[in-house]
Amino acid sequence: QGKMKESIPHLLAGISSDDLSTRDARLYFHLGDALARTGAKDQAMKIYVDGVEKGLFRSKYQRSLYNVDRLTARPWWTHQQAQYHEFFRKLEENWKQIKEEGLSALKMKGLYQDEAESLRDSGDWKQFELYARGVKYGANCQQAPITCSLIDSFPPARTCKRGQTKFSVMSGGTHVWPHCGPTN
Structure with missing residues (x-):
C-alpha cells in the first residue's frame, strides 16, 4: 500500500514495453489501482480500457483476475x-x-x-x-x-x-x- 506511487513508473515501463511477459492482468490491475489511489483516475481508466482491448479484463469495471467463461456479466442476477x-x-x-x-x-x-x-x-x-x-x-x-x-x-x-x-x-x-x- 505504501509504495504505490513508487511502483507506477516501473509498472508503466513494463506494460509500455509490450513484451509478451507483461500481458498479464495482474500488472494492469495493480497499475490501475495505484493510479486511482494516487489521484490519477482518468489514467487508471485508460489502463483498464487497454487491459480490456488486450483481452485481460471483461470490462473496465469488471477487472477480476479469475473468470468463469460460462458466466454472463450483469449488474444484478435474478x-x-x-x-x-x-x-x-x-x-x-x-x-x-x-x-x-x-x-x-x-x-x-x-x-x-x-x-x-x-x-x-x-x-x-x-x-x-x-x-x-x-x-x-x-x-x-x-x-x-x-x-x-x-x-x-x-x-x-x-x-x-x-x-x-x-x-x-x-x-x-x-x-x-x-x-x-x-x-x-
Whole structure:
C-alpha cells in the first residue's frame, strides 16, 4: 500500500514495453489501482480500457483476475438467472435470524476485525468472517450457527476457493477504494 506511487513508473515501463511477459492482468490491475489511489483516475481508466482491448479484463469495471467463461456479466442476477432459487429463498426466510446473529456478534468485543484487504481509504470498516476461500471458521460459526448452517447446506458458497461469507459493517463517512472481487 505504501509504495504505490513508487511502483507506477516501473509498472508503466513494463506494460509500455509490450513484451509478451507483461500481458498479464495482474500488472494492469495493480497499475490501475495505484493510479486511482494516487489521484490519477482518468489514467487508471485508460489502463483498464487497454487491459480490456488486450483481452485481460471483461470490462473496465469488471477487472477480476479469475473468470468463469460460462458466466454472463450483469449488474444484478435474478434468482432464476442464478439457478439457486431454493437457497436464496432459505436466506430470505431466515433474514431476521441472520441479522440477529450479525448484530449479536457485533456486540461482542473482538469478533469483528478491521477490513484486511487494504480496500478502505478512510473511516472504519469491520468484518466478521464465517468462510473464506473454502475454509469454515468454526469458532466464528459458533456465534452464527443459523447463518453457517445455511451456508453449509449450499456447496457453491461453502467450497468457493475465491469467495467469502462474512458480516461487514462500515461507519458513516467511510470511503472505500473502487474495487471488484477476484472472480466474475
